[in-house]
Amino acid sequence: MNVTTPVSTFELTGRGVQVLPTSSSKATKVLGWLSLLGFAVLVVLAFAWVPQDTRITDQGDVVGQFDAVRLMFVHVPAAILAYSGFGITFLASLGYLRWRTVWWDIMAVSAAEIGVMFGVLTLVTGSIWGRPTWQTWWEWGDVRLVTTLVMVLVFIGYLAVRRIPVQAQVQARRCALIALVGVVNIIIVNRSVDWWENRTLHQQSTLLARKIRDETLFTLTFSLLVGAALFAWLLLHRFRMAYLQSQLEQLEVEQALVERRAESQLHDCQAASALPTQTHLSDAPQEGEDQR
Amino acid sequence: MLRDVWLVVGKDLLIEMRARVGINQIVPFAVIVLLLFAFALDTDQAALRTYAPGLFWVTVLLASLLAIGRSFAVDLADGTSDRLLLSGIEPVAAFLGKVIAIAVQLVVLELLLSLGVLLLFDVSVQRFGLLVSAGLVGALGLAVAGTLYGALVAGLGMRESLLPVLLLPVVAPVMLGATRAFQDAFGVAGAQGWAWLGLLVGFAAIYGLFGALSYGTLLEEA
Amino acid sequence: MTHLGYLVAGWSVTVVGVVSYAVWVIVRARSLAQRVPENRRRWMMPDV
Numbered sequence: 001m002n003v004t005t006p007v008s009t010f011e012l013t014g015r016g017v018q019v020l021p022t023s024s025s026k027a028t029k030v031l032g033w034l035s036l037l038g039f040a041v042l043v044v045l046a047f048a049w050v051p052q053d054t055r056i057t058d059q060g061d062v063v064g065q066f067d068a069v070r071l072m073f074v075h076v077p078a079a080i081l082a083y084s085g086f087g088i089t090f091l092a093s094l095g096y097l098r099w100r101t102v103w104w105d106i107m108a109v110s111a112a113e114i115g116v117m118f119g120v121l122t123l124v125t126g127s128i129w130g131r132p133t134w135q136t137w138w139e140w141g142d143v144r145l146v147t148t149l150v151m152v153l154v155f156i157g158y159l160a161v162r163r164i165p166v167q168a169q170v171q172a173r174r175c176a177l178i179a180l181v182g183v184v185n186i187i188i189v190n191r192s193v194d195w196w197e198n199r200t201l202h203q204q205s206t207l208l209a210r211k212i213r214d215e216t217l218f219t220l221t222f223s224l225l226v227g228a229a230l231f232a233w234l235l236l237h238r239f240r241m242a243y244l245q246s247q248l249e250q251l252e253v254e255q256a257l258v259e260r261r262a263e264s265q266l267h268d269c270q271a272a273s274a275l276p277t278q279t280h281l282s283d284a285p286q287e288g289e290d291q292r
Numbered sequence: 293m294l295r296d297v298w299l300v301v302g303k304d305l306l307i308e309m310r311a312r313v314g315i316n317q318i319v320p321f322a323v324i325v326l327l328l329f330a331f332a333l334d335t336d337q338a339a340l341r342t343y344a345p346g347l348f349w350v351t352v353l354l355a356s357l358l359a360i361g362r363s364f365a366v367d368l369a370d371g372t373s374d375r376l377l378l379s380g381i382e383p384v385a386a387f388l389g390k391v392i393a394i395a396v397q398l399v400v401l402e403l404l405l406s407l408g409v410l411l412l413f414d415v416s417v418q419r420f421g422l423l424v425s426a427g428l429v430g431a432l433g434l435a436v437a438g439t440l441y442g443a444l445v446a447g448l449g450m451r452e453s454l455l456p457v458l459l460l461p462v463v464a465p466v467m468l469g470a471t472r473a474f475q476d477a478f479g480v481a482g483a484q485g486w487a488w489l490g491l492l493v494g495f496a497a498i499y500g501l502f503g504a505l506s507y508g509t510l511l512e513e514a
Numbered sequence: 515m516t517h518l519g520y521l522v523a524g525w526s527v528t529v530v531g532v533v534s535y536a537v538w539v540i541v542r543a544r545s546l547a548q549r550v551p552e553n554r555r556r557w558m559m560p561d562v
Contacts, residue, residue: 023543025557066516074528121531128524132517150461157458164448174444177506185462192465192491241543247554
């Protein structure tokens, strides 16, 4: 087949000094280094600067989370990023249903995947924090815990649907609806679990009920900023990965179309004359286009 | 519009009555699950009585997966969804019809199951009105969410395993609310049954609205 | 330092999780980028 495709053009006209193409840009480089540097600073702040969480009660007992409080600086950002990811998926799904472009679809799936990753990290780190603080790995009475678990499960289902091979628009539309239902569901689950829990008069949030130290608050804010940079960096790369994938699929479709046209042209030529020439073949796509 | 709804309901229920899959397979399945619960919890009659509401709703939930999956599999095999739309039936009517048909099947299942629970798990009904309303509204909530998700996964590969993964987290509030309401109705725990019934009504209403709005989008296949 | 085991577990789970996800994304994006011509790679750095 004498048809040149965009892919082979690229390979043939490769430049002299070839740097392997990546999904990075100036923005992602800056964000990447910022998050790396920020994380290093965060480790120092969290372990060297923030004091132990202790409090002396009226009876003179020393209580508090002690050093377990240092887990907050990974747990809280992870939770907020997970919810942000699902929030972006929700908005992008609405955007997809309104505008029906691949951009929104890709944004939705990228944010959902990052959201699930941070959601799982939230549950794991929360569980690790809960063991020394609440004396249990899992507390059914905590609304946010149960809500987060259900939310992560809903979006794991969402990603499972994403992996099923089906026509792109059908998948995008269905997944957009699943994301919308999923977020509506979060609100219902949150309300109902809250109600369920209040029957047992569970303790109030241990984090907010207590006065928080300035150093801890600063480091927490800092960890959120680092998390935001990391999230943006991950989202950009993940988005570009999905974008490249969609471009590749489109290229394959285009190539198949060109081949099919050349083939039908070949059949036409054979019908007209028994000897199709090479020139006929290479002109095939353009002629085929004119005829249609 | 209303006529179309009943048309769809009649079609689905007629198929069910003729095929008897519900009676011949889904109901026996539910009874087997009850039996397994009894095995799992040992011969402790008190434990069975305490957990009867939860066991009842877990069984309904599992059986509803089968009913929903089957309802959409039948439609898909015959291309019924496409033909319904081609015949000019509104998507909302198709949605409501499907919901009612599935809800009716679930209510029949619940009737038989509650007999089983009463006899096998030795519970007694304290509040009959609450029991009936929670059963009805719970079935409606399951049918609404189930129809939405059944249509979402219809035609996708591996939908047998996909439907539970997607649907079960979503119907978790139904499980929670209906179980609390039944606990109150059976008098096994001091739950505010009527308040939980409110949650079930809210669930069915929200998902009903969502399904009615989005069913058209869902069915517009290429 | 109290709860050292929990701290190490929590922080390392986070680091390992995020880093392995990031590596997966970047490696996959790189292999895809090599198969897509430059004019169709929007937002990304041009080849030098």
